[in-house]
Amino acid sequence: MRYAKLSLMLGLLVVSAVAGEAALQDKPAVAHALAPTAVFKTTETITIDGKLDESAWKQATPVRVDYVYGKTGELSTEPRMIAKYLWDEHYLYIGYETFDKNLVAIGNGDKQGPPGKQRDGCEIWVEGKPVDVVEFFISMGDESFFWEIHQNAANQFNDIWCSIIPKDHPAYDSTMSSYGIHFGIQEYLQDEGPYTVATGVYLKPKADGKPSTVNDDSDVDTGYTGEIRIPWAALGAPRSRQTWVTSPDNPKQRLHGPWKMEGQGMPLLAVFQNGDLKDRYHHSSPTFKGGWFHLGAAEYPRYVLRRSPAP
Numbered sequence: 564m565r566y567a568k569l570s571l572m573l574g575l576l577v578v579s580a581v582a583g584e585a586a587l588q589d590k591p592a593v594a595h596a597l598a599p600t601a602v603f604k605t606t607e608t609i610t611i612d613g614k615l616d617e618s619a620w621k622q623a624t625p626v627r628v629d630y631v632y633g634k635t636g637e638l639s640t641e642p643r644m645i646a647k648y649l650w651d652e653h654y655l656y657i658g659y660e661t662f663d664k665n666l667v668a669i670g671n672g673d674k675q676g677p678p679g680k681q682r683d684g685c686e687i688w689v690e691g692k693p694v695d696v697v698e699f700f701i702s703m704g705d706e707s708f709f710w711e712i713h714q715n716a717a718n719q720f721n722d723i724w725c726s727i728i729p730k731d732h733p734a735y736d737s738t739m740s741s742y743g744i745h746f747g748i749q750e751y752l753q754d755e756g757p758y759t760v761a762t763g764v765y766l767k768p769k770a771d772g773k774p775s776t777v778n779d780d781s782d783v784d785t786g787y788t789g790e791i792r793i794p795w796a797a798l799g800a801p802r803s804r805q806t807w808v809t810s811p812d813n814p815k816q817r818l819h820g821p822w823k824m825e826g827q828g829m830p831l832l833a834v835f836q837n838g839d840l841k842d843r844y845h846h847s848s849p850t851f852k853g854g855w856f857h858l859g860a861a862e863y864p865r866y867v868l869r870r871s872p873a874p
Contacts, residue, residue: 597849599828599865600624602648603872605656609649611790613718613765615658622871623647623658626864628833632844633853643845644697644835650868652821653758655793659697661716661786665839666766666777667695668717675722675751676760685719693838697789698856700725700832703799706860709830710752710798716777716787718764724750725857744857755796756819764789795822825870830863832856 605619628644631637642662649656669692673684687696695715702709706727713721724747728735735743752760766774767785775784796805796819804827806820833847834856851862 597864599867600626601869602650602829602866604825604868604870605649605651606871609654609656609790609792611761611763611792613763613788613790615647615660615765615788615790619649620647620658623649626833626847628659628835628845628847630846630849630851631842632846634842635852636849639842639845643837644833646699646833646847648831648866650824652824653755653794655701655795655798657699657791657793658789659833660767660788661695661697661835661837663695663716663786663837663839664784665693665695665780666716666775666784666787667693667838668715668719668777669694670717670719671721673721677751677754680754680759682760682762683717683719684721685713685715685717687713687721687836694836695838696836698834698836699791700830700834700856700860700863701793701798702830702860702863703801704828704830706830706863708799709860711857712752712791714762714764714789714791716764716766716775718762718789720762720791722750722752723748727857727860742855742858744855752793752797755794758794758796758819759792760794760797761792762790795824800824800827824868827868829866829868830860831866832860832863 607617607619609617626646628646629639631639644659644661646659669686669689671684671686674681676682686694696713699712700709709725711723711725726745728740728743728745734740739745754760765788767787769775769785776782800822804823807817808820810816810818835845837843847864848862851859
Protein backbone atom coordinates (compact mmCIF):
# COMPACT_ATOMS: atom_id res chain seq x y z
CA MET A 564 0.00 0.00 0.00
CA ARG A 565 2.85 2.34 0.89
CA TYR A 566 4.46 1.85 -2.52
CA ALA A 567 1.14 2.40 -4.28
CA LYS A 568 0.83 5.79 -2.59
CA LEU A 569 4.40 6.68 -3.48
CA SER A 570 3.75 5.75 -7.11
CA LEU A 571 0.63 7.92 -7.12
CA MET A 572 2.62 10.89 -5.81
CA LEU A 573 5.38 10.38 -8.36
CA GLY A 574 2.81 10.31 -11.13
CA LEU A 575 1.32 13.56 -9.88
CA LEU A 576 4.73 15.22 -9.81
CA VAL A 577 5.48 14.19 -13.38
CA VAL A 578 2.15 15.45 -14.71
CA SER A 579 2.45 18.74 -12.83
CA ALA A 580 6.05 19.23 -13.93
CA VAL A 581 5.13 18.78 -17.59
CA ALA A 582 2.20 21.17 -17.25
CA GLY A 583 4.42 23.78 -15.63
CA GLU A 584 7.38 23.46 -17.99
CA ALA A 585 6.61 26.71 -19.79
CA ALA A 586 6.30 28.53 -16.47
CA LEU A 587 9.87 27.64 -15.58
CA GLN A 588 11.27 29.91 -18.27
CA ASP A 589 11.65 33.68 -18.25
CA LYS A 590 8.34 34.82 -16.78
CA PRO A 591 6.06 34.15 -13.79
CA ALA A 592 3.49 31.36 -14.10
CA VAL A 593 0.50 33.73 -14.04
CA ALA A 594 -0.21 37.43 -14.37
CA HIS A 595 0.32 39.26 -11.11
CA ALA A 596 -1.14 42.47 -9.74
CA LEU A 597 2.29 44.03 -9.36
CA ALA A 598 5.11 44.29 -11.89
CA PRO A 599 8.20 42.16 -11.14
CA THR A 600 10.97 43.78 -9.09
CA ALA A 601 14.48 43.58 -10.50
CA VAL A 602 17.08 41.59 -8.57
CA PHE A 603 20.52 42.72 -9.66
CA LYS A 604 23.59 40.65 -10.36
CA THR A 605 26.66 41.05 -8.19
CA THR A 606 30.26 40.69 -9.28
CA GLU A 607 31.45 41.10 -5.70
CA THR A 608 32.38 38.11 -3.55
CA ILE A 609 29.74 37.76 -0.83
CA THR A 610 31.13 36.43 2.45
CA ILE A 611 28.37 34.49 4.22
CA ASP A 612 28.83 35.76 7.77
CA GLY A 613 25.45 37.42 8.26
CA LYS A 614 26.85 40.96 8.34
CA LEU A 615 25.57 42.37 5.02
CA ASP A 616 28.62 44.63 4.86
CA GLU A 617 29.45 44.21 1.16
CA SER A 618 28.70 47.16 -1.10
CA ALA A 619 26.41 44.94 -3.22
CA TRP A 620 24.01 44.59 -0.28
CA LYS A 621 23.95 48.33 0.22
CA GLN A 622 22.90 48.78 -3.42
CA ALA A 623 20.35 45.93 -3.45
CA THR A 624 16.64 46.81 -3.49
CA PRO A 625 15.13 46.59 0.05
CA VAL A 626 11.92 44.58 0.40
CA ARG A 627 9.58 45.34 3.30
CA VAL A 628 8.50 42.27 5.23
CA ASP A 629 5.98 44.28 7.22
CA TYR A 630 2.56 43.22 5.89
CA VAL A 631 0.40 41.90 8.71
CA TYR A 632 -0.78 38.33 8.19
CA GLY A 633 -4.52 38.09 7.54
CA LYS A 634 -4.91 41.84 6.95
CA THR A 635 -4.42 42.24 3.21
CA GLY A 636 -2.24 45.23 2.32
CA GLU A 637 -1.97 46.45 5.93
CA LEU A 638 1.55 47.35 7.08
CA SER A 639 2.82 47.04 10.62
CA THR A 640 3.15 50.23 12.64
CA GLU A 641 6.82 49.31 13.28
CA PRO A 642 9.49 47.81 11.02
CA ARG A 643 9.67 44.04 11.39
CA MET A 644 12.09 42.88 8.72
CA ILE A 645 13.82 44.02 5.53
CA ALA A 646 14.92 41.46 2.90
CA LYS A 647 17.33 41.90 -0.01
CA TYR A 648 18.26 39.61 -2.90
CA LEU A 649 21.29 39.29 -5.18
CA TRP A 650 22.48 36.73 -7.72
CA ASP A 651 25.46 35.67 -9.80
CA GLU A 652 26.32 32.83 -12.19
CA HIS A 653 26.30 30.24 -9.40
CA TYR A 654 24.07 31.43 -6.55
CA LEU A 655 20.97 33.14 -5.29
CA TYR A 656 21.85 35.28 -2.27
CA ILE A 657 19.32 36.20 0.40
CA GLY A 658 20.06 38.87 2.99
CA TYR A 659 17.78 40.29 5.66
CA GLU A 660 17.58 42.35 8.83
CA THR A 661 15.15 41.88 11.73
CA PHE A 662 14.26 44.33 14.50
CA ASP A 663 13.24 41.83 17.19
CA LYS A 664 13.62 43.04 20.79
CA ASN A 665 13.65 39.54 22.34
CA LEU A 666 15.44 36.89 20.28
CA VAL A 667 14.20 33.33 20.80
CA ALA A 668 15.79 30.51 18.80
CA ILE A 669 15.08 26.83 19.49
CA GLY A 670 16.71 23.91 17.73
CA ASN A 671 14.70 20.83 16.78
CA GLY A 672 17.54 18.33 17.17
CA ASP A 673 17.43 17.34 13.51
CA LYS A 674 20.35 17.49 11.12
CA GLN A 675 19.99 17.68 7.36
CA GLY A 676 22.25 18.26 4.40
CA PRO A 677 25.12 16.61 2.54
CA PRO A 678 27.21 13.97 4.39
CA GLY A 679 29.77 15.65 6.57
CA LYS A 680 28.11 19.06 6.19
CA GLN A 681 24.78 18.58 7.89
CA ARG A 682 22.96 21.62 9.20
CA ASP A 683 21.24 21.98 12.59
CA GLY A 684 17.47 22.39 12.23
CA CYS A 685 15.21 24.92 13.96
CA GLU A 686 11.75 24.84 15.47
CA ILE A 687 9.17 27.12 13.86
CA TRP A 688 6.49 26.58 16.52
CA VAL A 689 6.71 25.45 20.15
CA GLU A 690 3.64 25.55 22.40
CA GLY A 691 4.12 28.19 25.10
CA LYS A 692 7.39 29.50 23.62
CA PRO A 693 7.66 32.82 21.72
CA VAL A 694 9.67 31.29 18.87
CA ASP A 695 11.20 33.63 16.28
CA VAL A 696 12.10 32.50 12.77
CA VAL A 697 12.57 33.91 9.27
CA GLU A 698 11.03 32.00 6.35
CA PHE A 699 11.40 32.19 2.57
CA PHE A 700 9.28 30.47 -0.07
CA ILE A 701 11.35 30.28 -3.26
CA SER A 702 10.01 29.19 -6.65
CA MET A 703 11.62 29.10 -10.08
CA GLY A 704 8.29 30.08 -11.62
CA ASP A 705 5.93 27.16 -10.97
CA GLU A 706 3.36 27.77 -8.24
CA SER A 707 3.04 24.04 -7.50
CA PHE A 708 6.68 23.39 -6.56
CA PHE A 709 8.94 25.48 -4.36
CA TRP A 710 11.39 25.44 -1.48
CA GLU A 711 10.42 26.54 2.01
CA ILE A 712 13.42 27.48 4.13
CA HIS A 713 13.75 28.70 7.73
CA GLN A 714 16.56 30.36 9.63
CA ASN A 715 16.75 31.70 13.19
CA ALA A 716 19.08 33.88 15.25
CA ALA A 717 21.19 30.84 16.23
CA ASN A 718 21.82 30.11 12.50
CA GLN A 719 19.76 26.93 12.67
CA PHE A 720 18.24 26.12 9.30
CA ASN A 721 15.50 24.03 7.68
CA ASP A 722 14.81 23.28 4.02
CA ILE A 723 11.61 21.62 2.80
CA TRP A 724 10.56 20.81 -0.78
CA CYS A 725 6.84 21.62 -1.10
CA SER A 726 4.43 20.24 -3.72
CA ILE A 727 0.86 21.51 -4.03
CA ILE A 728 -1.75 18.86 -4.83
CA PRO A 729 -4.98 19.70 -6.72
CA LYS A 730 -8.18 19.11 -4.75
CA ASP A 731 -9.55 16.79 -7.44
CA HIS A 732 -6.52 14.49 -7.28
CA PRO A 733 -6.74 11.29 -5.15
CA ALA A 734 -3.46 12.17 -3.42
CA TYR A 735 -5.15 15.25 -1.92
CA ASP A 736 -6.95 13.10 0.64
CA SER A 737 -4.13 10.60 1.09
CA THR A 738 -1.54 10.26 3.83
CA MET A 739 0.93 11.90 1.43
CA SER A 740 -0.85 15.24 1.80
CA SER A 741 -1.59 17.74 4.57
CA TYR A 742 -4.21 20.31 3.52
CA GLY A 743 -3.24 19.74 -0.10
CA ILE A 744 0.49 20.15 0.55
CA HIS A 745 3.13 17.46 0.30
CA PHE A 746 6.02 18.40 2.62
CA GLY A 747 9.18 16.76 1.32
CA ILE A 748 11.02 17.00 4.64
CA GLN A 749 13.45 14.29 3.56
CA GLU A 750 14.69 16.50 0.70
CA TYR A 751 17.43 19.06 1.23
CA LEU A 752 19.22 21.77 -0.73
CA GLN A 753 22.24 20.12 -2.28
CA ASP A 754 25.65 21.48 -3.18
CA GLU A 755 26.64 21.71 -6.84
CA GLY A 756 30.24 20.55 -6.88
CA PRO A 757 32.34 23.37 -5.39
CA TYR A 758 29.29 25.64 -5.15
CA THR A 759 27.82 25.10 -1.71
CA VAL A 760 24.87 26.07 0.46
CA ALA A 761 25.96 28.47 3.21
CA THR A 762 24.19 30.40 5.98
CA GLY A 763 25.25 32.98 8.54
CA VAL A 764 23.81 35.36 11.13
CA TYR A 765 25.10 38.42 12.95
CA LEU A 766 23.60 39.62 16.24
CA LYS A 767 23.11 43.40 16.13
CA PRO A 768 24.50 45.48 19.02
CA LYS A 769 22.22 46.53 21.86
CA ALA A 770 22.13 50.02 23.38
CA ASP A 771 25.16 49.14 25.54
CA GLY A 772 27.20 48.16 22.48
CA LYS A 773 27.18 44.44 23.32
CA PRO A 774 25.66 41.91 20.89
CA SER A 775 21.98 41.08 21.19
CA THR A 776 21.43 37.84 23.08
CA VAL A 777 19.54 34.68 22.12
CA ASN A 778 17.09 33.12 24.59
CA ASP A 779 17.68 35.76 27.29
CA ASP A 780 14.63 37.89 28.08
CA SER A 781 16.41 39.95 30.74
CA ASP A 782 17.65 42.49 28.20
CA VAL A 783 16.39 44.43 25.18
CA ASP A 784 17.73 43.16 21.85
CA THR A 785 17.80 45.02 18.55
CA GLY A 786 17.57 42.00 16.21
CA TYR A 787 19.98 40.32 13.84
CA THR A 788 21.00 40.16 10.22
CA GLY A 789 21.28 36.99 8.16
CA GLU A 790 22.61 35.68 4.87
CA ILE A 791 21.75 32.56 2.86
CA ARG A 792 23.56 31.34 -0.27
CA ILE A 793 21.96 28.67 -2.47
CA PRO A 794 23.35 27.16 -5.72
CA TRP A 795 21.05 27.39 -8.73
CA ALA A 796 21.05 23.63 -9.26
CA ALA A 797 19.77 23.14 -5.70
CA LEU A 798 16.85 25.51 -6.29
CA GLY A 799 15.73 23.67 -9.43
CA ALA A 800 16.75 26.21 -12.07
CA PRO A 801 15.82 25.29 -15.67
CA ARG A 802 18.39 23.01 -17.32
CA SER A 803 18.32 25.26 -20.37
CA ARG A 804 20.20 27.85 -18.32
CA GLN A 805 23.02 25.54 -17.29
CA THR A 806 26.41 25.52 -19.03
CA TRP A 807 29.34 23.11 -18.90
CA VAL A 808 33.09 23.50 -19.17
CA THR A 809 35.84 21.01 -19.98
CA SER A 810 38.08 19.95 -17.11
CA PRO A 811 41.61 21.32 -17.52
CA ASP A 812 42.93 18.01 -16.16
CA ASN A 813 40.79 15.69 -18.28
CA PRO A 814 39.49 16.76 -21.72
CA LYS A 815 36.80 14.05 -21.54
CA GLN A 816 35.36 15.30 -18.26
CA ARG A 817 32.66 17.98 -18.12
CA LEU A 818 32.40 20.27 -15.10
CA HIS A 819 29.63 22.57 -13.90
CA GLY A 820 29.90 25.93 -15.64
CA PRO A 821 28.18 29.25 -14.93
CA TRP A 822 24.40 29.49 -15.07
CA LYS A 823 22.92 32.02 -17.50
CA MET A 824 20.16 33.30 -15.24
CA GLU A 825 19.53 36.81 -16.55
CA GLY A 826 15.83 37.27 -17.31
CA GLN A 827 14.67 34.39 -15.12
CA GLY A 828 11.46 35.10 -13.21
CA MET A 829 11.07 34.07 -9.56
CA PRO A 830 8.07 34.21 -7.22
CA LEU A 831 9.57 34.66 -3.74
CA LEU A 832 7.82 35.32 -0.43
CA ALA A 833 9.62 36.44 2.73
CA VAL A 834 7.99 35.82 6.13
CA PHE A 835 8.96 36.94 9.63
CA GLN A 836 7.57 35.20 12.70
CA ASN A 837 7.94 36.99 16.05
CA GLY A 838 6.47 34.96 18.89
CA ASP A 839 6.21 37.97 21.21
CA LEU A 840 3.71 39.77 19.00
CA LYS A 841 -0.06 39.41 18.90
CA ASP A 842 0.23 39.53 15.11
CA ARG A 843 3.16 37.12 15.08
CA TYR A 844 3.39 36.72 11.28
CA HIS A 845 4.47 39.43 8.85
CA HIS A 846 5.31 38.93 5.18
CA SER A 847 6.31 40.68 1.95
CA SER A 848 3.13 40.33 -0.15
CA PRO A 849 0.73 43.31 -0.36
CA THR A 850 -1.93 41.07 -1.92
CA PHE A 851 -1.79 37.87 0.16
CA LYS A 852 -5.20 37.27 1.74
CA GLY A 853 -4.35 34.76 4.46
CA GLY A 854 -4.41 31.01 5.00
CA TRP A 855 -1.45 28.72 4.34
CA PHE A 856 1.45 30.60 2.76
CA HIS A 857 2.04 27.47 0.66
CA LEU A 858 -1.39 27.73 -0.97
CA GLY A 859 -1.03 31.40 -1.85
CA ALA A 860 1.85 31.21 -4.34
CA ALA A 861 -0.20 33.21 -6.87
CA GLU A 862 0.23 36.17 -4.49
CA TYR A 863 3.97 35.85 -3.93
CA PRO A 864 5.87 38.96 -5.04
CA ARG A 865 7.51 38.47 -8.44
CA TYR A 866 11.16 39.14 -9.16
CA VAL A 867 13.23 39.04 -12.33
CA LEU A 868 17.00 38.61 -12.45
CA ARG A 869 18.76 41.52 -14.17
CA ARG A 870 22.28 42.79 -14.62
CA SER A 871 23.35 45.54 -12.25
CA PRO A 872 22.20 49.03 -13.20
CA ALA A 873 24.79 51.58 -14.28
CA PRO A 874 26.48 53.33 -11.33
